[in-house]
Amino acid sequence: MALLDICRHQDWKAILTPFGAQKFSVSCGSEVTCDEFKVPVGVDPSKFMNTFSEKDGKLKLQFNHGTTTLAFKFQHGVIVAVDSRCTAGKYIDTQYFKKVIEINPYLLGTMSGSAADCVYWERVLAQHCRIYKLRNKEQITVSAASKLLSNMLAGYRGMGLSIGSMICGWDKKGPGLYYVDENGTRLSGNMFSTGSGHSYAYGVMDSGHRYDLTIPEAYDLAQRAIYHATHRDAYSGGTVNMYHVKQDGWIKVSQEDVGELYQKYLKERK
Amino acid sequence: MNKDSHSETCLLQFRYPIFTVLALAGDDFAIVASDTRLSEGYSIHSRESPKCYKLTDTTVIGCSGFHGDCLTLTKIIDARLKMYKHANNKTMTSGAIAAMLSTILYSRRFFPYYVYNIIGGLDEEGKGAVYSFDPVGSYQRDQYKAGGSASAMLQPLLDNQIGFKNMENVQQVPLTKEKAIQLVKDVFISAAERDVYTGDALKICIVTKDGITEETIPLRKD
Numbered sequence: 001m002a003l004l005d006i007c008r009h010q011d012w013k014a015i016l017t018p019f020g021a022q023k024f025s026v027s028c029g030s031e032v033t034c035d036e037f038k039v040p041v042g043v044d045p046s047k048f049m050n051t052f053s054e055k056d057g058k059l060k061l062q063f064n065h066g067t068t069t070l071a072f073k074f075q076h077g078v079i080v081a082v083d084s085r086c087t088a089g090k091y092i093d094t095q096y097f098k099k100v101i102e103i104n105p106y107l108l109g110t111m112s113g114s115a116a117d118c119v120y121w122e123r124v125l126a127q128h129c130r131i132y133k134l135r136n137k138e139q140i141t142v143s144a145a146s147k148l149l150s151n152m153l154a155g156y157r158g159m160g161l162s163i164g165s166m167i168c169g170w171d172k173k174g175p176g177l178y179y180v181d182e183n184g185t186r187l188s189g190n191m192f193s194t195g196s197g198h199s200y201a202y203g204v205m206d207s208g209h210r211y212d213l214t215i216p217e218a219y220d221l222a223q224r225a226i227y228h229a230t231h232r233d234a235y236s237g238g239t240v241n242m243y244h245v246k247q248d249g250w251i252k253v254s255q256e257d258v259g260e261l262y263q264k265y266l267k268e269r270k
Numbered sequence: 271m272n273k274d275s276h277s278e279t280c281l282l283q284f285r286y287p288i289f290t291v292l293a294l295a296g297d298d299f300a301i302v303a304s305d306t307r308l309s310e311g312y313s314i315h316s317r318e319s320p321k322c323y324k325l326t327d328t329t330v331i332g333c334s335g336f337h338g339d340c341l342t343l344t345k346i347i348d349a350r351l352k353m354y355k356h357a358n359n360k361t362m363t364s365g366a367i368a369a370m371l372s373t374i375l376y377s378r379r380f381f382p383y384y385v386y387n388i389i390g391g392l393d394e395e396g397k398g399a400v401y402s403f404d405p406v407g408s409y410q411r412d413q414y415k416a417g418g419s420a421s422a423m424l425q426p427l428l429d430n431q432i433g434f435k436n437m438e439n440v441q442q443v444p445l446t447k448e449k450a451i452q453l454v455k456d457v458f459i460s461a462a463e464r465d466v467y468t469g470d471a472l473k474i475c476i477v478t479k480d481g482i483t484e485e486t487i488p489l490r491k492d
Contacts, residue, residue, distance in 0.1 A: 040381045
């Protein structure tokens with residue numbers, strides 16, 4: 001009865017319990033089932049978390065961070081490109097992290113900031129999108145999905161979450177691209193880039209972007225923008241993962257190592 | 271007592287991650303290895319405290335970090351595994367355990383478990399799988415991962431020997447079980463040479479479709 005638990009529809013419990021039967025609640029303890037967020041007692045949660053990330057603090061709890069992501073709209077849909085480096089402090093945790101979350105076959109969410117926060121909240125968003133589809137028999141719009149996410153995050157403002165995400169999709173209104181962040185900011189636009197390397201990516205994208213790009217030109221622009229960001233930003237690197245959102249859903253275009261792209265662009269310059 | 275010193279007192283119970291855990295995945299096996307030294311500050315509390323815990327017949331977890339949180343976390347995972355088994359009449363797969371652990375860790379986003387986890391096991395198709403976590407639940411499937419105090423020393427060695435990184439004109443041979451076990455032993459012997467918190471003995475758990483076997487190899491005791 002997994003769906004029943006998620007919907008938490010109270011009327012159904014009355015149907016399932018026989019009339020007059022003694023009901024006793026089996027509580028396994030919220031420690032084990034993890035129903036709610038635990039906070040330290042008597043301390044402001046965000047100050048508590050700050051002590052872990054203070055520069056001269058003795059204890060360092062490092063969470064996975066750092067990135068460059070970009071997305072832009074053009075005549076054939078939305079292109080999404082991300083790097084794949086995950087850093088914890090100055091240690092590179094992995095070079096092959098998946099920073100694009102496939103919410104459903106029509107919606108993608110990108111991830112920058114704290115990896116755990118992005119993955120968790122976008123999974124919760126995927127759950128809500130699925131329930132919306134079951135209840136309303138149609139796909140959720142990109143606008144509604146991004147609004148759900150920004151409202152969820154606004155409830156935790158000031159608690160130290162770190163999320164800079166772009167929700168991309170194609171719905172009945174056409175291609176959609178929204179930027180959502182941990183303060184509850186939600187912006188619609190034609191082009192966004194987030195993460196520590198975003199300024200490098202904006203430079204390349206702004207110089208090459210037009211609405212009437214062809215598909216190969218758009219792929220090349222996105223790849224180049226991420227490559228240049230990884231070249232100059234220490235916290236971005238690994239591979240360039242690229243997705244293309246079309247009318248009938250998204251496809252994964254390519255995953256190329258940045259070292260090989262360097263060789264390719266070097267040859268072109270000669 | 272003002273608020274700041276109260277949180278300081280809470281934090282004094284935490285310590286640095288002071289064990290080393292390693293996991294690697296092959297085509298039909300997975301290996302999780304850890305040293306067995308339990309130290310705090312300048313002292314060694316125990317020489318026989320392994321950090322790999324068997325969860326199911328196909329999954330082993332290695333936890334490095336604050337030992338109290340490691341023990342509590344493994345107890346919570348065991349309880350959730352039993353609940354799943356009773357509710358669904360089947361054992362959880364490695365991928366499902368990894369996803370569940372991610373949400374358990376995230377439920378403590380504002381008061382984290384100070385634990386770096388690595389899960390090693392077989393996936394539904396029988397191939398080796400390694401999942402590595404950060405303290406608040408971000409996870410990723412890898413082929414190999416080192417965690418804990420000597421992780422920065424071990425991970426580059428694994429990148430070179432298993433991932434064939436930073437080498438040119440090298441043949442990419444798939445990893446056999448015997449070569450993998452020998453590599454793990456060599457890697458821990460190197461870590462024990464240069465990291466003060468690694469040593470005493472090495473416990474290796476090898477997960478194959480026939481079950482989990484364990485080996486213990488002595489390391490430097492100094």
